[in-house]
Amino acid sequence: MALSTRSPRRTASRQPALPSTSVRALLLKIVLLAIIDAISIFAAFMLVLQDNWVVAIVVLVVTALVNWVYFSRRLLPAKYLTPGLIFLAVFQVFVLLYTCYVGFTNYGTGHNGTKEQAVSSLLASSLQRVEDSPTYPVTVVDRLGELGLLVTDPETGDAFVGTNDEPLSRVSGATLEGGKAVAAPGWTSLTFQDVIARTDEITSLAVPYSSDPNDGALRTPDGSNAYRYLSTLEFDAQAGTMTNTQTGVVYTDRGTGAFVADDGAELRPGWQITVGFDNFVRAFTEQSIRGPLIYVTIWTFVFAIGSVALCFGLGLLLAITFQNARMRGVKYYRLLLILPYAFPAFLSILVWKGMMNESFGFLNQVIFGGAAIPWLTDPTLAKASALLVNVWLGFPYMFLICTGALQAIPDELTEAATMDGAKGWQVFRQIKLPLLLSTTAPVLIASFAFNFNNFNLVYLLNNGGPRDTTTSLPVGHTDLLISMVYKVAFTGQNRDYGLASAFSIIIFLIVAIIAVVSFSRTKALEEIQR
Amino acid sequence: MFPLLFVLSSALNPNGTLTGSNALFSKIGIDSFWRILSDDKSPYLLWFWNTLKVATVTAVASTLMGALAAYAFSRMRFAGRRFGLITIVVIQMFPQLLGAVAIFLMMSAIGDVFPAFGLNTHTGLIMVYLGGALGVNTYLMYGFFNTVPVEIDEAAKIDGAGHARIFFTIILRLVAPILAVVALLSVITSVSEYLIASVLLIDPENQTLAVGLVKLVSNPRYADWSAFSAGAIMAAIPVVALFLALQRYIVGGITAGAVK
Amino acid sequence: MKVTKKGALSLGAIAVASAFVLSGCQASSDDGGDKQASGSLTVWVDAERVDALQGAADAYTEKTGVEVDLVAKDNATIKDDFIQQVPTGEGPDIVMGAHDWLGELTTNGVVAPLELGDSAGDYLDVAIQAATYDGTVYMLPYAVENIAVLRNADLVPEAATSFDDMIAKGTAAGLAQPFVVEQGAEGNPYHLYPFQTAFGAPVFGTDDSGSYDAGDLQLGSEGGYEFAAWLASQGKTGTGVFNTDIDGAIAKQAFLDGTAAFWLTGPWNVGAAVDAGINVAIDPIPSPTAEAAQPFAGVKGFFLSAESKNKVAATDFLVNYLGSEDVQLELFQAGNILPALSAAADTAASDPIIAGFQAVGGDAVPMPAIPAMGSVWQYWGVSEAAIINGEDPKATWDKLVADVSAAIG
Structure with missing residues (x-):
């Protein structure tokens, strides 16, 4: 009987379905597909407008595939899998690919954006106000689409006008309002709304003060006042170099994602570039993690396995207890059990942290009558505490799953076994547990992976502490692999997303291999009991 | 249970800290509940509604998608089935370090084409949640589907039912307990999900409870733990109600009856 | 696969239905967009300061027609979100923050210099000192904390x-x-x-x-x-x-x-x-x-995004509006902190508590x-x-x- 469950079935629906439902189902199918098609055609259209041909083609191909899947008479499994797979591909796989991509770049502090952004940011920061220069009241003016500044000299009250190309020159006949020139013949004054609408032009407007470039240029950051600036950096787009006009030092782009001078000095910000396997090489050769690596890895496994085993054990125990319990109000006891899961985990973790405080915490003060148990400050006890809190947070999940899974075990099985003279414990060990494990094994593996990377718990409870004072890394005794590598990649204010991504990928490979191996073992488990 | 008592105590003490004192319930008042319900800049009821909306749609859609996939994996044999099963769950093990950044970039790109699905929309958020729906859910249900005797399908097929009909009208009923569990887990996950929601939902009137409430305590210097606890307690109400409503499916033993 | 009559029929139906839905989409997406015409400013602020700024934002909109959209952000993630989102072009125009972020913000090239002009002299010395990084001012200070x-x-x-x-x-x-x-x-x-x-x-x-x-x-x-x-x-x-x-x-x-x-x-x-x-x-x-x-001493203030599309309005809003005594006093009342503008600080110091902090602040050194x-x-x-x-x-x-x-x- 059990074997037939697994018998292959390629013959999907050779029998015609009942006519009335079939028409309705077909109509529903057409409408749903029509909506999807319309959305993707629209998307492709918009993407083409944005010149994004590659994505547009991908969208169309995927849509065609979806249509084909639902009209083909074969491909039955695909009909069931497509909806989930599309969302999976779009959101999960994208995250994965993006992380991989970042792992090959130098994305991080100082390499945050594109080269153009870096250049414009450098140039903007290099503007220095000419010493002791005054504030010039200005009006932004327009002549046949060319912007200019109508400047009032704050000392003499005389009016000048100039543009990007023409240095300031005196104008006569300017209209003055409260000592400030607001209009000049031949020029149209911009209203504030116009100024805002043409922000881009105005931010790039620099009117030379005189024909001598060393006098600087006037710029207006807010449209009503201008200041005289000298730029200390000059960008040569042709050569791709930045030159410091005061010191004469030339900074060149040497493919390292920043402008570098001959003496190695770098201009910050730089920009994002791909760096090949550099991050992976660094991850493997990083000296500072050598010391703590072994014990952190061991603890990570202990934590992940321990959490899963304890959560599952406790959840299963409670599920069985409640399944057989004939007491009143069992409904509400169950509710109490899932409550920890219904509250935000970070809130619970912070409460636990407070309760475990050595001198003032609830555990020591109230439960243990004033004892000084170093729950979070002793290396060993802190590990136990982390496990305890994690089990408290995680067992309701396992409880729910076990409760559901227990329903899948037909009572007949237990009854039959009991009649054969098996005792309660034997029934459980030999019949229920293997069945339960086969349904829940994938969940256990997934839960292992989750706890392997359970950054939040470690971070919020104790920030990986107590700190290991024997190394120079800020690593602590409850740090997991994932939190340790973050501490390596994010030192102080320096965030190296590239390195962190490389580490993430390496950790992912470790967990994935463990998972795949465990799955093959699960398969074996399934075969035995069937 | 003690941590939850702390939360309750803190919610009832209008000026309280979360863990500053062990004298639980030293002051009792419902000021914090009023404070959070009446505060203009934290539209609690709106957050509540948003959360309900997002959680319900996500739960229904992800349970359905998971069930579809689990059915395919359980009843059909096709090339790449085993590979698919493993891949789905392995992908979910990827560390989500850059998850929020990647999803933000993705959604802002989608938003350029479809403002209705992009940043700051509930549809967008739900879509992201659905992306994570396949993994563990499929597995949970897959195990459960395997326990439903295949004779039931066969019998139905002989009666002339198509695969869709078998799935929707027969199988889904038989696996009601696991559907209930998955739906409940999905609701709890999306109610408490913070990271992605906080990046995607920008306007206060669009935010979910998790995002809104965390803002109350995110600055340790001005953290209002009392209001936060009150908010968290009220946020747990739908979960509790849903659990009570679904409990009879989860533990009811419907399968056993139907098989006979 | 064999194209059956039914298949052809349904394909046709899909095409028709698609066209229908598509036209619906088109129509509805038209009235959705194009709100940017008169320009708008997005300002990220700490959740507890939104109320204090709302008045200034509304007044600015009334005077200039520029929408000011205040977005309450989670204090714990505001800086990282800003650094990550500015290069994508999705970030805000203005962000509220603390002066000790400056090193990180400038290294990442996400902030633009801010010209305070003559008003620089109206601020407390420690505030201007803190707002300056490598000789350039990047921040409009609003409060000094110690x-x-x-x-x-x-x-x-x-x-x-x-x-x-x-x-x-x-x-x-x-x-x-x-x-x-x-x-x-x-x-x-x-x-x-x-x-x-x-x-x-x-x-x-x-x-x-x-x-x-x-x-x-x-x-x-x-x-x-x-x-x-x-x-x-x-x-x-x-x-x-x-x-x-x-x-x-x-x-x-x-x-x-x-x-x-x-x-x-x-x-x-x-x-x-x-x-x-x-x-x-x-x-x-x-x-x-x-x-x-x-x-x-920690100085709080506002930064201008390097990728802001609306720098002129943003600068105007910051320097000429948020730098005004009224707004600084309003922010002070919301958070019990010493305003960075000297005139507002003097007014606030009539409060003995603030005066007490101010006296201690006399000894303070910028972080x-x-x-x-x-x-x-x-x-x-x-x-x-x-x-x-x-x-x-x-x-x-x-x-x-x-x-x-x-x-x-």
Whole structure:
């Protein structure tokens, strides 16, 4: 009987379905597909407008595939899998690919954006106000689409006008309002709304003060006042170099994602570039993690396995207890059990942290009558505490799953076994547990992976502490692999997303291999009991 | 249970800290509940509604998608089935370090084409949640589907039912307990999900409870733990109600009856 | 696959239905977009400051027609979100933050210089000093924050003259732990810094222009070791004045319950103490030496995004609106902090609490914004916590200095 469950079935629906439902189902199918098609055609259209041909083609191909899947008479499994797979591909796989991509770049502090952004940011920061220069009241003016500044000299009250190309020159006949020139013949004054609408032009407007470039240029950051600036950096787009006009030092782009001078000095910000396997090489050769690596890895496994085993054990125990319990109000006891899961985990973790405080915490003060148990400050006890809190947070999940899974075990099985003279414990060990494990094994593996990377718990409870004072890394005794590598990649204010991504990928490979191996073992488990 | 008592105590003490004192319930008042319900800049009821909306749609859609996939994996044999099963769950093990950044970039790109699905929309958020729906859910249900005797399908097929009909009208009923569990887990996950929601939902009137409430305590210097606890307690109400409503499916033993 | 009649029929149906839905989409998407015509500003602010800014934002919209969209952000992630989102073009035009972010923001090229013009002279010196990085101003300051001692004047009527005097006065009032300061398992160097400076050991030395010099690490000076020794004597194995188990919540509760008479904390906690009915007085930080105990000053302000599409309006809004006395006073009322604008600060100082903090602030030094400071934070607190908990002060401080020097490189 059990074997037939697994018998292959390629013959999907050779029998015609009942006519009335079939028409309705077909109509529903057409409408749903029509909506999807319309959305993707629209998307492709918009993407083409944005010149994004590659994505547009991908969208169309995927849509065609979806249509084909639902009209083909074969491909039955695909009909069931497509909806989930599309969302999976779009959101999960994208995250994965993006992380991989970042792992090959130098994305991080100082390499945050594109080269153009870096250049414009450098140039903007290099503007220095000419010493002791005054504030010039200005009006932004327009002549046949060319912007200019109508400047009032704050000392003499005389009016000048100039543009990007023409240095300031005196104008006569300017209209003055409260000592400030607001209009000049031949020029149209911009209203504030116009100024805002043409922000881009105005931010790039620099009117030379005189024909001598060393006098600087006037710029207006807010449209009503201008200041005289000298730029200390000059960008040569042709050569791709930045030159410091005061010191004469030339900074060149040497493919390292920043402008570098001959003496190695770098201009910050730089920009994002791909760096090949550099991050992976660094991850493997990083000296500072050598010391703590072994014990952190061991603890990570202990934590992940321990959490899963304890959560599952406790959840299963409670599920069985409640399944057989004939007491009143069992409904509400169950509710109490899932409550920890219904509250935000970070809130619970912070409460636990407070309760475990050595001198003032609830555990020591109230439960243990004033004892000084170093729950979070002793290396060993802190590990136990982390496990305890994690089990408290995680067992309701396992409880729910076990409760559901227990329903899948037909009572007949237990009854039959009991009649054969098996005792309660034997029934459980030999019949229920293997069945339960086969349904829940994938969940256990997934839960292992989750706890392997359970950054939040470690971070919020104790920030990986107590700190290991024997190394120079800020690593602590409850740090997991994932939190340790973050501490390596994010030192102080320096965030190296590239390195962190490389580490993430390496950790992912470790967990994935463990998972795949465990799955093959699960398969074996399934075969035995069937 | 003690941590939850702390939360309750803190919610009832209008000026309280979360863990500053062990004298639980030293002051009792419902000021914090009023404070959070009446505060203009934290539209609690709106957050509540948003959360309900997002959680319900996500739960229904992800349970359905998971069930579809689990059915395919359980009843059909096709090339790449085993590979698919493993891949789905392995992908979910990827560390989500850059998850929020990647999803933000993705959604802002989608938003350029479809403002209705992009940043700051509930549809967008739900879509992201659905992306994570396949993994563990499929597995949970897959195990459960395997326990439903295949004779039931066969019998139905002989009666002339198509695969869709078998799935929707027969199988889904038989696996009601696991559907209930998955739906409940999905609701709890999306109610408490913070990271992605906080990046995607920008306007206060669009935010979910998790995002809104965390803002109350995110600055340790001005953290209002009392209001936060009150908010968290009220946020747990739908979960509790849903659990009570679904409990009879989860533990009811419907399968056993139907098989006979 | 074989194209059946039914298949062809349904394909046709799909095409028709698609066209229908598509036209619906088109129609509805038309009235959705195009709101940017008159320009709008997106401003990210701490959640608790939205109300204070709303008035200024509305007034600005009324005068200029520029929409100002205030977005309350999670204080814990606002900086990282800003750095990540600015290069994508999705970030805000303006972000609220603290001056010690400047090193990180400029290194990432996400902030644009801000010209305060003549108004620069209207701000407190410490505010302008903090807003300037590498000689360029990047921030519109709105508040200056520093810590001071909150005293329960009903328990101890007179201010303490020195650290030992404070403990003596508190003990005389019958308190077991008269003085509390926020610590934690990883210490809290920000709150211990005044005592460290009293021993003459700042973190970094300053260069000629008064900026911090990353190459001149002063932690390891003689004063640093004296401070470490003193800290050990006040820790677990000494008098027990400092205790790493006292975190923010416990310190607050102790002061509110009247079991502590002195609380070293910032203006952000004054509201809770006053609400709890405590007669609060603000005192200078009692020094353990003859030198003054100088706390860090933190300056809050607004930054302009380097990728803002609306720099002119943003600059105008910041310099000419948020820099006005009215707005600065409104922000002060929302958060009990000293305004950065001198005129507003003088008005605010009529409040004895603010005046108390301002007096202490006279001794304050700006918190270093240079990137090297990040490396210091990473090791500093844990070392201090270890010393408080009885580790050898000399050896621990040696390791701190070595680790920090290595990290700065």
